[in-house]
Amino acid sequence: MVERSFEARIGNDCKQGFIPSRGEVRVMFSEILERVRAVCRSLPETTERLSHGAPTFFVRDKKSFATLMNDHHGDGRLALWCAAPAGVQQALQAEAPNWFFVPPYVGYRGWIGVRLDRDPDWGVVAELLTDAYCVVAPKALVALLDP
Secondary structure, eight states, rough: OOOOGGGGGSHHHTTTTTTOHHHHHHHHHHHHHHHHHHHTTTTEEEEEEEETTTEEETTTEEEEEEEEEEGGGGGEEEEEEEOTTTEEEHHHHOOOTTTOOOTTTTGGTEEEEEOSOOOOOEEEEEEEEHHHHHSSSHHHHHTOOOO
């Protein structure tokens, strides 16, 4: 489960309201996609395909657990939308609103959005992705993960 003291681990850029330009976001996208892929590919029976034009990760090619969004409908964010255990969305958004948000379309199901265009803590991102996988995956696949 993601550590609740995320705000203490974020950089000064976010606290000062730093927002990268759209050009900087485009340059970062391929590097960030590779980092997200590396985490997702380490999870059992994970596949990737475009869904609604965005790289999306699925368990057994059926249920999605994470989507990488780049400037979704002009919002200027490079962000990961992922499934989250009950209560995590509200806790993270309350603790670090500059980093976390309720994503459109899937937020009502408890999914969390996390900004990746602000030099995120990749350990936290990996935990979020693993938690998202565990929310969606069958128990037999979750049992295959290292304790």
